Structures are given as structure tokens and as C-alpha cells.
Amino acid sequence: GAGVSQTPSNKVTEKGKYVELRCDPISGHTALYWYRQSLGQGPEFLIYFQGTGAADDSGLPNDRFFAVRPEGSVSTLKIQRTERGDSAVYLCASSPGRGETQYFGPGTRLLVL
Amino acid sequence: AQTVTQSQPEMSVQEAETVTLSCTYDTSESDYYLFWYKQPPSRQMILVIRQEAYKQQNATENRFSVNFQKAAKSFSLKISDSQLGDAAMYFCALTSGTYKYIFGTGTRLKVLA
Numbered sequence A: 001g002a003g004v005s006q007t008p009s010n011k012v013t014e015k016g017k018y019v020e021l022r023c024d025p026i027s028g029h030t031a032l033y034w035y036r037q038s039l040g041q042g043p044e045f046l047i048y049f050q051g052t053g054a055a056d057d058s059g060l061p062n063d064r065f066f067a068v069r070p071e072g073s074v075s076t077l078k079i080q081r082t083e084r085g086d087s088a089v090y091l092c093a094s095s096p097g098r099g100e101t102q103y104f105g106p107g108t109r110l111l112v113l
Numbered sequence B: 001a002q003t004v005t006q007s008q009p010e011m012s013v014q015e016a017e018t019v020t021l022s023c024t025y026d027t028s029e030s031d032y033y034l035f036w037y038k039q040p041p042s043r044q045m046i047l048v049i050r051q052e053a054y055k056q057q058n059a060t061e062n063r064f065s066v067n068f069q070k071a072a073k074s075f076s077l078k079i080s081d082s083q084l085g086d087a088a089m090y091f092c093a094l095t096s097g098t099y100k101y102i103f104g105t106g107t108r109l110k111v112l113a
Helices: none
Strands: A005-007 A010-013 A019-024 A031-037 A044-050 A053-056 A065-068 A075-079 A088-095 A108-112 B003-005 B010-014 B019-021 B024-026 B033-039 B046-052 B064-069 B074-079 B088-095 B101-103 B107-112
Touching: A005 A088, A010 A019, A019 A088, A019 A108, A031 A075, A044 A065, A044 A075, A044 B101, A075 A088, B003 B088, B003 B101, B010 B019, B019 B107, B024 B074, B033 B064, B033 B074, B046 B064, B046 B074, B074 B088
Parallel strands: A010 A108, B010 B107
Antiparallel strands: A005 A019, A019 A075, A031 A044, A031 A088, A044 A053, A065 A075, A088 A108, B003 B024, B019 B074, B033 B046, B033 B088, B064 B074, B088 B101, B088 B107
């Protein structure tokens, strides 16, 4: 079956603009995660959804970051008033449940000029 | 707090030889899971191997095996008969009751022909 997909694969924006990053998880996976990965670093947890609700959003760096998963499937990560420091690869992963393997998407590379 | 430490930023191995990547972790949970993920230059994270903490037996997947030392909180990855396609970043990850996955900073593996 299809894996996790993310769109766009690359996004270039200007400082202060608003961006949306989309994640389509594997069908049937109830858990969905967003990570941010800076160059030479491991993935940094942002937010975790179980179904439609954000079960843990403790990794969101500030209130410019927000994520939704309204129907328990597709998720959108929203970044307002982007800053140059937001430039990174944003990874999405889904899993069938707790402790299970996470399946990652290819990521969205965000560049804020 | 949970932590994952990978103390080897880079490792090299000759093709067909064996290499071991180190990972230490810390958690106060008794029920947790450990993972090794591979991230090639294409940046898609791929699961290499998974270990449940309650299992004494070390996980193996073909040429990949782990040395899980629960008391020492150590989880090293051994790659046997290294191949050129094994060249990638390798990340150690931990998840427990919080559902959050914590990743190490990674080890870059180079395979020399």
C-alpha cells in the first residue's frame, strides 16, 4: 500500500509569510507525528495526534506553530509569520499505535528567506 | 526526562566488514521501545530494527542485530557484511509511556569500497 506522503516536497517563502505543510498518513494509522529536523541533527518532536486530537503538543516551539487533523487522517502543520530560524526539514510519521514502528514521509524542506 | 545519546558523529567501515554503532539512553519507565532508523541522502527515514524493553532476546534483522543491555541502558547496532548501500545517517530512538519518540543526534556511516 501507499506510504506516508508529504506535500510540498520543497517550500521557499519570505520572512513573515504563512505556510501550510500537509501530511497524508498510511490508511488506518491512528497515531500521527510531526518532527522538525535541522541540518546534522536528529528529528525533534513537535506534536503527536491520536485520532483527531492533539495528544501532546509540547514540542511546538511557540504559538506561531499550529497543527490540525480534523478527520483523523490528513494533517496540516501551519506556521504563521515565518522566521529564518524556521528553515528546516519537517517530517511527518504515522504508526498503528503506541510503541509500534513509525513510518516516515519524505519530508518537506522549508526555506525562509 | 528521557534522553538518547549517540556519541559517535561519524563511523567508517570497509565493505564486507562489521561495524557497531553506539547508543545510550535514559528513561524512568519500565515499559519502553527502542529503534534504529536509517536515513539515506534521500532523507526518507527507514526502520532498521525494533526492540521491546521487556524482551531479553536481542532483535535481529538479517545483517543487522542489536546488543541490548538494559541495566547499562545501552542499545548498540551491529551491521555485519557491510554494503555500500548501508551508507547513511543512523538514528537511535526511544519511546515509552508518553508516546513521544526521542531521537539521538545520529551517526553518519561511511562504507569504503
